[in-house]
Amino acid sequence: MKELQVITGCMFAGKSTELIRRLESHNENFLLVKPKLDNRDKGDIIVTHSGIKIKAKRVRDLSDIFDIIEGVKVLGIDEAQFFDNKILDDLMYLRKCNIKIILAGLEKDYLDNFFGSMKEIIKISDSVTRLKASCTRCTNSATHSYRKTKDSNNQFLIGDKNSYEALCAECYQKTIKIDGK
Ligand SMILES: [Zn+2]
Numbered sequence: 001m002k003e004l005q006v007i008t009g010c011m012f013a014g015k016s017t018e019l020i021r022r023l024e025s026h027n028e029n030f031l032l033v034k035p036k037l038d039n040r041d042k043g044d045i046i047v048t049h050s051g052i053k054i055k056a057k058r059v060r061d062l063s064d065i066f067d068i069i070e071g072v073k074v075l076g077i078d079e080a081q082f083f084d085n086k087i088l089d090d091l092m093y094l095r096k097c098n099i100k101i102i103l104a105g106l107e108k109d110y111l112d113n114f115f116g117s118m119k120e121i122i123k124i125s126d127s128v129t130r131l132k133a134s135c136t137r138c139t140n141s142a143t144h145s146y147r148k149t150k151d152s153n154n155q156f157l158i159g160d161k162n163s164y165e166a167l168c169a170e171c172y173q174k175t176i177k178i179d180g181k
Contacts, residue, residue: 001095006125007104008118011145012166013131016048016078019104028073032056033065035082046078049161062090072099080105081115088120109155110147110164112172133166137175142166146175 005022007015023030034046036058046056056078059065063086069075075094080087080103094101107122107130109115122128133142149163157163167175 002098002100003126004091004095004101004103004121004124006122006128007102007131008107008122008128009131010108010133010143010166011106011164012049012133012161013142014048014050014133015104015106015131016046017050017052018129018131019076019078019102020046020048020052020054022102023074023076026074029071030074030076031065031069031072032076032078033059033062034078035080036060037082061086062094066093069094069097069099074100074102077101077103077105080121081107081118083116085117085120087117088124091121091124106145108145110145111155112144115155135168135171136165137171138168140168140170142168144169144172146172
């Protein structure tokens with residue numbers, strides 16, 4: 001079985017940027033996919049928070065690519081937290097097909113709960129890199145994604161800097177206390 005690398009952490013930690021860096025450092029044929037519901041980007045392009053643009057195939061499930069993976073040596077998956085739990089079976093299948101997988105995803109949602117199947121994906125992975133952002137209040141290492149907008153309880157609200165900020169554990173705790181959560 002080929003290896004599964006996970007890049008995770010909070011929002012604005014540079015997960016997509018690190019994913020793209022790793023993919024491009026392979027001289028092998030790679031494919032990058034992302035979930036179809038992500039409407040933050042236009043069409044089949046990923047634009048990272050740091051401004052890098054790269055082509056990515058939008059798929060409903062990873063199984064959507066099963067018939068086009070011949071010749072693909074490395075598969076990149078961005079925003080993996082948005083796939084449903086079928087992703088676990090699909091990942092196992094792809095690893096058995098001798099494809100190396102580098103997966104980036106948000107570990108926890110804005111309420112500090114594990115996002116999608118990220119907990120289970122981390123369990124079956126070979127390596128986990130937890131990236132940190134910089135806390136917008138005190139510049140310590142940020143590990144939490146705080147949602148600034150109060151008009152939606154939907155875990156799937158797609159985020160940018162208008163709706164979310166990265167906070168350290170201390171500032172996050174302080175802030176949710178003020179919010180009365
Ligand atoms: Zn802080």
